[in-house]
Amino acid sequence: MTDKTLSLPLKKAGNAKAGKKNRLVMMAIPVIVALLLLCVPTPTGLPPYAWHFFAIFVGVIVGLIFEPLPGAVIGLTGVVVIALGSQWLLFSPEQLADPKFKLAGQSFKWAVSGFGNSTVWLIFGAFMFAAGYDKTQLGRRLALILVKYLGRRSLTLGYAITLADLLLAPFTPSNTARSGGTIFPIISNLPPLYGSKPNDPSARKIGSYLMWVAITAACITSSMFLSALAPNLLALALVKSTVGINISWGTWFIAFLPVGLLLILTMPLLAYWFYPPEVKVNDEVPRWASRELEKLGRMSRNEILLLLFVCCALIMWIFATSFIEPALAALLVIVLMLWTGVLEWNDITGNKAAWNTFAWFATLVALADGLSSTGFIAWLGKEGGALMGDISPGTATIVLLLAFYLLHYLFASTTAHTTALLPAVLTIAATIPGINMEVFCLLTVTSLGIMGIITPYGTGPSPIYYGSGYLPTKDYWRLGTIFGAIFLAALLMIGYPWMVMMF
Known part of the structure; x- marks a missing residue:
C-alpha cells in the first residue's frame, strides 16, 4: 500500500473536520450578531423590548444569509427564542401589567400566527x-x-x-x-x-x-x-x-x-x-x-x-x-x-x-x-x-x-x-x-x-x-x-x- 493510498482517509477526515468547524462558525455568526445588538443602547424614541426584538430579527436574517441550517430551522429558532423571552422581546410593560393578559397563551398565539396566514x-x-x-x-x-x-x-x-x-x-x-x-x-x-x-x-x-x-x-x-x-x-x-x-x-x-x-x-x-x-x-x-x-x-x-x-x-x-x-x-x-x-x-x-x-x-x-x-x-x-x-x-x-x-x-x-x-x-x-x-x-x-x-x-x-x-x-x-x-x-x-x- 502506497503512502498516497494511506493519505486519502486522512485527507477525507481532515476535510470533514474542517467542514464541521466552518459550519460551527457559520452557526455562531447569527448568535454573535444578535448578542452584539442586544448590548447596543436602545435608540432614542424606541421602546427597549422593540429593540431587543429587532436584535433577534437581525440574527435570523444573518442566519438566512449564511444558512448554517435550513431556512425553516433558522426561522423557527427565531420564533421560539422570541416566544420564550416574550416578556422582554415582544410585549410592552403596559400589556404585561394588564391582569387579563395571559403571557404564555399570547406568546404561543403569536408564535403560530404565521401558520394561519x-x-x-x-x-x-x-x-x-x-x-x-x-x-x-x-x-x-x-x-x-x-x-x-x-x-x-x-x-x-x-x-x-x-x-x-x-x-x-x-x-x-x-x-x-x-x-x-x-x-x-x-x-x-x-x-x-x-x-x-x-x-x-x-x-x-x-x-x-x-x-x-x-x-x-x-x-x-x-x-x-x-x-x-x-x-x-x-x-x-x-x-x-x-x-x-x-x-x-x-x-x-x-x-x-x-x-x-x-x-x-x-x-x-x-x-x-x-x-x-x-x-x-x-x-x-x-x-x-x-x-x-x-x-x-x-x-x-x-x-x-x-x-x-x-x-x-x-x-x-x-x-x-x-x-x-x-x-x-x-x-x-x-x-x-x-x-x-x-x-x-x-x-x-x-x-x-x-x-x-x-x-x-x-x-x-x-x-x-x-x-x-x-x-x-x-x-x-x-x-x-x-x-x-x-x-x-x-x-x-x-x-x-x-x-x-x-x-x-x-x-x-x-x-x-x-x-x-x-x-x-x-x-x-x-x-x-x-x-x-x-x-x-x-x-x-x-x-x-x-x-x-x-x-x-x-x-x-x-x-x-x-x-x-x-x-x-x-x-x-x-x-x-x-x-x-x-x-x-x-x-x-x-x-x-x-x-x-x-x-
Whole structure:
C-alpha cells in the first residue's frame, strides 16, 4: 500500500473536520450578531423590548444569509427564542401589567400566527400545482411542443424556452422547480446536438445562449405573476401588515404587464445580440423533441384534468377574489386533484419542498409582523422619513427603489432580501408626503423577480445555470450587469408611468 493510498482517509477526515468547524462558525455568526445588538443602547424614541426584538430579527436574517441550517430551522429558532423571552422581546410593560393578559397563551398565539396566514397557504397550494405538473409531465410536454415547432433556429429556440417558462410560471411558485427542475433538464439535452459542450470553447456554439435565455426568462416571469415566485407571496403579506395595502393577483399582473410583455418579446433577441450563438440553424433539435413527445404518448386523462384545474384556479384568482379567498381557491383545486387522482395523498405528505417552504414562510411572516406590533416599523419610518423629508415624492420613489434593487447584490436569497428590506423601505416611503404608496408597493414587489438576474447567486435557479459549464464567471457577471440595468430601466421608464396612470 502506497503512502498516497494511506493519505486519502486522512485527507477525507481532515476535510470533514474542517467542514464541521466552518459550519460551527457559520452557526455562531447569527448568535454573535444578535448578542452584539442586544448590548447596543436602545435608540432614542424606541421602546427597549422593540429593540431587543429587532436584535433577534437581525440574527435570523444573518442566519438566512449564511444558512448554517435550513431556512425553516433558522426561522423557527427565531420564533421560539422570541416566544420564550416574550416578556422582554415582544410585549410592552403596559400589556404585561394588564391582569387579563395571559403571557404564555399570547406568546404561543403569536408564535403560530404565521401558520394561519392566507398567503402562506396560497404558497403551499401553488407548490401542489407544481407537483401536478411534474407528476403528470404536463410541464415537460408543453416545453417539448414549443421546442418541436420553434427549435430549428437558435433565435426561435430561445423564444420557445421563454414561452415554456411563461406557460408554467403562473402555477409554479418555485422558480427553482420551474426553471431548474423542468426547463433545465430539457434544454441541457440540446447543446450536444449542436456539438456544444460545457467547460469547452464549443460552449458558445449554442449552449451559452440557451442557458442565459433560460435564467433570464425565469427572472422575468418571476416578476410577471404573483404566484411565480414564493417571495412574491411573502411580499404580499408584508405589504399588508406594514402599510395595510392589499394586492390581488390581477392587480399585480396588470401592473407589470407592459414591462413583462416587452421583456418577454425582446429578451431572446437581446441575448442573441449581446451573447450570440455561433450556430444559427439545426434540424436535429425538432426531430429530437418529436421523438421525446412520442415517448410521452397522447395526453393522459390526468394531464387534461390538471390543465382544466389550473385554468379554473387562474380564473378564480383574477375574477373571483371578492367571492373566494385565493388561498381557499388553491385548496379547492388541491381537493379536486386528490378526488380525481391527479395527485395522491402521498404526493402531498411527501412534498418536502412544499412543507419546508410552508414552515419557513410562516415563521418569517410572524417575525415581520412582530416588527410592526412592537413599534419598530413605526419608529423606523419616522426616522427614515425625517432623513428624506425634503425630497420630492417622485425622486424618493426612484431613490428607494434603486436602493432596494441594488442591495440585492448582498443577498443570496430573495426571501432574506424581502424579509430584511421590504418592511423598511415601505415604512420610510409611507412617511414621505405625497408619495403614491400603492404604486410604490407595486414597484418594489414586482422588482423581486427581475433583480435575481444581477448575480450568479441572485435567485434559486441561478446556481444551476451558472454551474452548467456554459456560462463562465466573467460572462455571467457582465451579462448580469447589462440585463439587470435593462430590466431596472424598463421598470422605471415603462412600469412606473403605467402604474401611476392605472393606480
